[in-house]
Amino acid sequence: GDTGxxxxxxxxxxxxxxxxxxxxxxxxxxxxxxxxxxxxVDAGSTSLEVLVKEGGLKxxxxxxxxxxxxxxxxxxxxxxxTTSKLQKFEDLxxxxxxxxxxxxxxxxxxxxxLTVTTKTANSNCAWRAHYDGGKLVPAKPGQxxxxxxxxxxxxxxxxxxxLFYNVPNRRRAFRSASDEYNKIIDMVxxxxxxxxxxxxxxxxxxxxxxxxxxxxATSQVDRIRQLHGGSVANELVEFSAxxxxxxxxxxxxxxxxxxSVKKTTLLLFINHRCVExxxxxxxxxxxxxxxxxxxxxxxxxxxxxxxxxxxxxNVHPTKREVNFLNEDEIIQAICEQIRSKLAAVxxxxxxxxQT
Ligand code: ADP
Ligand code: MG
Numbered sequence: 116g117d118t119g120x121x122x123x124x125x126x127x128x129x130x131x132x133x134x135x136x137x138x139x140x141x142x143x144x145x146x147x148x149x150x151x152x153x154x155x156v157d158a159g160s161t162s163l164e165v166l167v168k169e170g171g172l173k174x175x176x177x178x179x180x181x182x183x184x185x186x187x188x189x190x191x192x193x194x195x196x197t198t199s200k201l202q203k204f205e206d207l208x209x210x211x212x213x214x215x216x217x218x219x220x221x222x223x224x225x226x227x228x229l230t231v232t233t234k235t236a237n238s239n240c241a242w243r244a245h246y247d248g249g250k251l252v253p254a255k256p257g258q259x260x261x262x263x264x265x266x267x268x269x270x271x272x273x274x275x276x277x278l279f280y281n282v283p284n285r286r287r288a289f290r291s292a293s294d295e296y297n298k299i300i301d302m303v304x305x306x307x308x309x310x311x312x313x314x315x316x317x318x319x320x321x322x323x324x325x326x327x328x329x330x331x332a333t334s335q336v337d338r339i340r341q342l343h344g345g346s347v348a349n350e351l352v353e354f355s356a357x358x359x360x361x362x363x364x365x366x367x368x369x370x371x372x373x374x375s376v377k378k379t380t381l382l383l384f385i386n387h388r389c390v391e392x393x394x395x396x397x398x399x400x401x402x403x404x405x406x407x408x409x410x411x412x413x414x415x416x417x418x419x420x421x422x423x424x425x426x427x428x429n430v431h432p433t434k435r436e437v438n439f440l441n442e443d444e445i446i447q448a449i450c451e452q453i454r455s456k457l458a459a460v461x462x463x464x465x466x467x468x469q470t
Contacts, residue, residue: 130225130248133195137222138285144171144278145298147227149389150219151273152306155179156387160270161313161331165303168320170295172278172286180270183235186242189262192231193224193246221249223275226282230274234267241267300326302389304342308416309384311335339368339416343380347414350374352460356452361441362422365449367415371460375411382416385437386426392436395446402450406457417449 127135141147148171155163158181168174184192188199198217223229224246234241244262245252251260279286289295300317307315307329314331318324329338340348350370357364381396383389395417403413425440439445 133221133225133249134282136195136218137225138282140218140222141226141278143289143298144175144295145302147171147219147223147275147278148175148177148299149302150223151175151177151275152303153388154219154273155181155271156306156310156313158182158271163303163306163313163315165299165315165317165327166320167296167299167317170289170292171275171299172289172292172295173276174320175275175278175299176272178270178272180268183238183269183271184231184233185235186238186262189231189233189242189244190251192244193220193229193249195221195249220246220273223278224249227278227280228276230276231271232265232267232274233271234269236269240264243267296326303327305382305384305389307342308335308338308382309387309389309418311338335368339414343414347374347380351414352456354452354456356448358445358448361445361448362425363419363441363445363448365417365419365445365452367417369416369453369456370414372406372457374413375407376414377410377412379412380414384418385439386420386423387418388437390437394442395449398446398450399453402454403457405454419445419449421445 141150144167148165152163152165155177158179160179160181162180164178166174166176166178194217196217220229225248229246230243231246232241232243241264242262243254243265245254245260251262253260254263279289296319303315303317304327307313307327311334312331315327315329316325317327319326327342329341333341336348336351339351347370350373351368352371353366353368355364355366379396379400381399383392383395385392399415399417400412403411407413421439427438
């Protein structure tokens, strides 16, 4: 009002706080999927299957063959800040796994209906549990909320239904299920290139053909061939760079000067987490400017491993961006390697045409 008197300050209901936090971490279905894929990889899975209905808004299901979750842990699985990966704040300095804050499943359970079916090697059956608002809930009203024994294979299946059902503004903001599905395919494809010993599949519910089907034995180049086509895969050069002073090593595959498209494709992983970096993108594009026709752009897959003590992964709620020390020096070293590889291919081509 305009009476000049301050409004009284009140604590928000914890349920509201949780929903707000969840909305920051999970902006679109693809963000839930990314968290679930990272959990599956953290669990040592060698196979990940993704099933999607209505762009992930109706159904997002991911089945892995990882270590599973102990039945005893199921009651607290979806509480905020419950994790098997971090114990002290100092552990953030050496965190090697994808997850670390125990927020993903909690967040998802506040804005969707979540079902977990999981079996560890030691258990003789699988257990199924349903969650809402961070807590175990019964499958149907009136039933017990205790996890139930079911038949199942080792590993974990996470089913997310009706994402944003209780955040109507967010739910309405999604215009096109196929846009959301394309983002999901893009993200599965990124991890399928990076996690080169893991099998990946992704399909729409009710359709017999898969959008992505990568076997565990498929080589990294063939993964790129299946996902991005032969025009990319046939022109790839490998590179690597490392410098102990800056605590990093990098490797990857990039297209040579024969390949040129309108937009850069950058698959960037920092410490095995798929991230964005406009600084790296700009530097790479500058490097290619000397080799490609004007407005031509490359395909770049870059895996950068940086000493965890030099990385701050905690700057962004969605963990999309990370900060690290000596960024300029590291980017320069990587681009220098790419430049020398491109120059070498250019020379060999000149030789070929001369002889
Ligand atoms: P974080 O990954 O940050 O620990 P999450 O909320 O994503 O937090 O997951 C909480 C915990 O649930 C994890 O630490 C892990 O112990 C367990 N978990 C989640 N997904 C899986 C999975 N697919 N397989 C095995 N354990 C899992
Ligand atoms: Mg996680």
